Amino acid sequence: MAYSDKVIDHYSNPRNVGTLDKSKKNVGTGLVGAPECGDVMRLQIEVDEATNTITDAKFKTFGCGSAIASSSLATEWLKGKTVDEALAIDNMEIVEELALPPVKIHCSVLAEDAIKSAISDYRVKNGLPALELAHH
C-alpha cells in the first residue's frame, strides 16, 4: 500500500507520543479500539480549567501507519484549542489532511472517537455529564 508523505512523516516522526498523569483531575483519557481489530488508540488531554483550553495532548497507538498518523495529527490539532473547539473536529478533516485512502478511513474515525472519549473522561472527572459517544 502506498502511504501519503504526510502519513509517512507522522509515522517516522510521531508528535506527542507519551503519557499524561491520569490521576490528575484536569487530564482526560480516551482508550478506543480493540487489539483483535488491529487498532488501539489512547489519547490524553490536559486542560487549563480557567480558560477551558487544552494545554497538552499525548497519544500512544497500536496500529498501522495511518492509525499512528491520525492520532499523532490529532494531538497536534488539540493543543491550544478549547474543549468545545476540540469537540468539533471531524474525522473527515483528518482524512483530508493525511490523504487517507478509503480502506483507512476507520483510522480517522477512531481518532475522532479517541478525542471525544478523552473529553468525556475529563468532563466526568469534573462533575459534568459524560458525552453521548457515537458507536461506529
Added chain:
Amino acid sequence: MLKLPIYLDNNATTPLDPRVLEAMMPYLTDVFGNAASRNHPFGWAAEEGVDYARTQIAQLIGCDSKEIIFTSGATEGDNLGIKGVFEMYAQKGNHVITTTTEHKAVLDTCKHLEKIGGRVTYLPVDELGLISLEDLEAAMTPETILVTIMYGNNETGTIQPIREIAAIAHKHGALFMTDGTQAVGKIPVDVNADGIDIMAFTAHKMYGPKGIGALYVRRKNPRVKVTAQMDGGGHERGMRSGTLNVPGIVGMGKACELARQEMAADAARLSVMRDRLQTELMTMEETYVNGSVESRLPHVANISFKYVEGEGLMMGVKDLAVSSGSACTSASLEPSYVLKALGLSDDLAHSSLRFGLSRFTTDEQIDYAINHVKEAVTKLREMSPLWEMHKEGIDLSKIEWAEH
C-alpha cells in the same frame, strides 16, 4: 555498500540464478522450435532440451523422467493432481483428506470438489503446525481416494511427517499427494523413499524462472493416472495439453541440477544464518517463533512480536522485503489462516513477520535485518498503549474493549 531494501521474501519467489538464465538464453533466441514438431531440426533441438531438463528434474526427486508432467507452476499442479485424481478414481470413492494449513491452491481446489459431490476432511494441526497421525488414521475410509498434505509450509516452514503419512494412506488403499513447492530443492525429497505418488512443485521457488512447474505422477507401484483438466493436443502423456514452455523447462532443469549439487551446502549455511537471525530477535521480550523449530525448512523463520501491529511493523521494516502472513493474502487485512490454525490469537497472528532466506542472502544482510527489526519493534512498542499496559502488569484479556 549494502543495497536496500534487502530481499528476505524467498518463500514468495526466489531470484533467478544467473547460471539458470545462461542455460535458458539459447532457447529464448536461436532454439525456438516447438518440442512437438517432429519433422525438422528446429523441433528436434527443442525436444532435446526438454528431454535433458526432464532428466535433471527427475534426478533431483529420484524418479524416472517419464514421470514428470510439465505445468505452469504449483497452483496448476495442485489443481491437476487433486481434480485429476478425483475424476480418474471416481468409481473407487469420493473422499479426500487434506489439512487446514495447505496453500490456497489446495484448499480452494478441495472446496471445488465439495461443490461437485466430493467429501473432504480438513485435518487440524497442533500448535507447531503438525498434523496428528492418529487423526489421519481415524479419518481414512474405504472411499478415501487421496490424501494430499504439503511437504513444508510456506508460512512457517514446518515439515510434516511425510513418510508416516504416506504409509497410512497406502495402508488404506489411497494415493498420497504432496505440495512440494517449498521443499523441493531446499531439502532432500525422494519420491520413492518418501512414498509420494503425486507431487506438485515449481521452478521459481528454487532460483528458476516463473511460469513453469512440474507434477510428478508415479508410473509404477502403483501406476497413477490423472484426468487432464485442459483439452488439447494430448501433450505430456495426455495429462496436460499445451505447447511446452521450452525455455522455462530448460531453466527448471538447470535449477534442479544446481539444487541437487548445492542443496546440502546451501541448507547448512542458511540454517546457521536463519538461526542467528532468530536467536537475536528472540532476545527481545514477548517474541515468539511460529511453527515447529525441530521440523522446519532450513531457510525459514516466522516470528511474532507481541504488542506491535503487523501493518505498522511492515511499515517500520521498510528496508526489508518480508511478508506478514502469506504473500497471497497480504493484500487483505485478514490475519493469516495458517497462523490461526496453529492457535495464535488474531493480534499475535497480525504481528508476525516471515523471513525467507536464499542462496544469495549474506551475513551482512542478516546483520542489518536484525538491527532494523529490533529498532522498529522497540520504537513501535514505545508507541503502543498495549505494551505500556503490559509493562504495568495489566491483563489485556480482562479489558472490555469497545469493538468498532
